[in-house]
Amino acid sequence: MADLTQLSLTEALQGLQRGDFSSRELTQAYISRIQTLEPVIHAFITLDLEAALSKAVLADRLLSTNEENLPPFTGLPLAIKDVLCLEGVRCTCGSMILENFVPPYTATTVQRLLDAGVIPLGKTNTDEFAMGSSTENSAFGPTHNPWDVDRVPGGSSGGSAAAVAARMTPAALGTDTGGSVRQPCSFCGTTGIKPTYGRTSRYGLVAYGSSLDTVGVITRNVADTALLFQHIAGFDPLDATSAQEPVPTYTLPDSPDLKGLRIGVPEEYFIEGIQPEVEQAVKKAIQHMEGLGARAVPIHLPHTEYALPAYYIIAPAEASANLARYDGVRFGPRIGEGETLWEMFSETRGVLFGAEVKRRIMLGTYALSAGYYEAYYGKAQKVRALIKEDFIEAFKQVDLIAAPVAPSTAFKFGEHANDPLAMYLEDVFTLPASLAGIPGLAFPVGYDKNKLPVGMQLMGPHFSEPLLFNVGHAYQLASNWHKCWPEDELIKNTAFEKKEEIR
Numbered sequence: 001m002a003d004l005t006q007l008s009l010t011e012a013l014q015g016l017q018r019g020d021f022s023s024r025e026l027t028q029a030y031i032s033r034i035q036t037l038e039p040v041i042h043a044f045i046t047l048d049l050e051a052a053l054s055k056a057v058l059a060d061r062l063l064s065t066n067e068e069n070l071p072p073f074t075g076l077p078l079a080i081k082d083v084l085c086l087e088g089v090r091c092t093c094g095s096m097i098l099e100n101f102v103p104p105y106t107a108t109t110v111q112r113l114l115d116a117g118v119i120p121l122g123k124t125n126t127d128e129f130a131m132g133s134s135t136e137n138s139a140f141g142p143t144h145n146p147w148d149v150d151r152v153p154g155g156s157s158g159g160s161a162a163a164v165a166a167r168m169t170p171a172a173l174g175t176d177t178g179g180s181v182r183q184p185c186s187f188c189g190t191t192g193i194k195p196t197y198g199r200t201s202r203y204g205l206v207a208y209g210s211s212l213d214t215v216g217v218i219t220r221n222v223a224d225t226a227l228l229f230q231h232i233a234g235f236d237p238l239d240a241t242s243a244q245e246p247v248p249t250y251t252l253p254d255s256p257d258l259k260g261l262r263i264g265v266p267e268e269y270f271i272e273g274i275q276p277e278v279e280q281a282v283k284k285a286i287q288h289m290e291g292l293g294a295r296a297v298p299i300h301l302p303h304t305e306y307a308l309p310a311y312y313i314i315a316p317a318e319a320s321a322n323l324a325r326y327d328g329v330r331f332g333p334r335i336g337e338g339e340t341l342w343e344m345f346s347e348t349r350g351v352l353f354g355a356e357v358k359r360r361i362m363l364g365t366y367a368l369s370a371g372y373y374e375a376y377y378g379k380a381q382k383v384r385a386l387i388k389e390d391f392i393e394a395f396k397q398v399d400l401i402a403a404p405v406a407p408s409t410a411f412k413f414g415e416h417a418n419d420p421l422a423m424y425l426e427d428v429f430t431l432p433a434s435l436a437g438i439p440g441l442a443f444p445v446g447y448d449k450n451k452l453p454v455g456m457q458l459m460g461p462h463f464s465e466p467l468l469f470n471v472g473h474a475y476q477l478a479s480n481w482h483k484c485w486p487e488d489e490l491i492k493n494t495a496f497e498k499k500e501e502i503r
């Protein structure tokens with residue numbers, strides 16, 4: 001039988017439904033790949049492969065009934081970022097403070113996929129509490145980029161993106177607070193959506209920056225993204241900021257026609273310091289879209305440069321409050337008894353949180369403290385309003401905005417690890433959409449000279465996911481970047497050669 005892991009999610013579902021192969025065969029194909037590549041890629045924190053196979057056998061029983069109304073994803077394996085709760089399976093958030101935390105409930109987005117019939121393969125690696133852009137902040141060790149195992153896969157959903165790129169899963173759930181779906185997609189050549197804030201439920205997503213957190217999907221192409229996203233989007237009474245807006249059916253065009261589409265090209269996203277090959281690939285993709293009938297319109301988003309400082313006040317401020325609950329009393333282990341309660345708190349948190357998380361807690365606490373609140377947090381909120389205003393103004397002139405996802409392709413391990421500012425700069429193009437709460441679709445549009453993928457993002461007004469999917473799909477109908485994957489030989493040879501060295 002052909003290698004079933006070559007199939008896209010949509011093709012795999014069709015094959016399952018037609019009876020071309022069983023869920024057990026499909027799931028086993030992914031398990032075999034995981035067993036071969038996981039020692040090198042390290043995309044997962046927790047694997048649940050035996051349970052996955054048993055569920056596949058059950059799914060096959062359902063599929064063999066040929067019933068009309070089977071859940072749409074019956075028998076489809078899938079990976080889940082380890083910040084989303086799945087009842088009974090430990091959820092670490094990439095942190096020692098939650099090393100053995102087994103949630104007693106399931107996140108709404110995960111539950112919706114379980115109800116639709118998916119089979120969880122495991123929980124994917126992430127920067128600790130989703131704080132980071134490389135997975136180097138994971139307490140369980142970093143994930144390696146399948147295109148070049150000496151490089152990071154991006155972050156924080158790096159485990160999810162690497163697992164999809166290495167074909168260890170057909171798709172994965174990720175989360176995006178400031179770029180964590182889009183940037184790993186860019187680094188790993190995968191396609192993914194960071195939705196409008198409130199479009200996907202945050203219930204059961206371990207909170208980082210509550211006013212920014214979103215749940216998205218990472219797949220191999222736009223059609224798969226739209227199909228999977230259809231099932232996780234929508235109102236949830238369990239999340240107070242969930243949007244009431246109904247979810248339309250995401251139908252995609254069957255021809256690559258972009259006639260009449262106005263694409264904004266923001267000058268502020270093509271700045272000095274951006275890797276020239278990234279700029280070239282993204283501009284070429286825009287030209288390609290013009291060839292399909294779209295019109296590129298130069299625009300300005302004048303407050304773009306303030307997004308980074310504003311985000312790195314707001315996100316840590318919210319994180320410092322959200323992470324106060326990990327105190328050695330209610331979750332996770334306790335370190336030392338201490339003389340006083342405060343000593344026990346500080347010892348537990350001091351030992352079990354990683355350096356970046358502690359940095360954010362300190363930054364955030366400072367920004368929120370009496371006397372500084374207005375100067376930092378208050379000001380950052382005002383900047384956030386200006387950034388949102390920039391987008392509102394731009395969308396009066398254009399239908400959507402095209403830009404690079406990140407200023408560079410995947411960087412090497414350690415390149416930014418000791419320089420937090422350099423790491424934060426990786427997020428310069430993803431943070432504005434996060435602050436504005438608008439959606440962003442990331443997909444591959446080229447390679448750099450090292451054959452590393454380059455990603456582009458399309459940003460649209462609130463709830464414009466259908467338009468983003470349409471345009472992204474039209475581009476993919478007329479291009480092949482989403483069909484390029486790291487060659488097996490490349491992953492295996494380089495990986496096994498370097499394995500000793502890097503792990």
Ligand code: GLN
Nearest residue numbers: 130131132177178179180
């Ligand atoms: N890199 C950004 C940060 O560290 C974004 C992370 C995310 O989206 N979760 O905060």
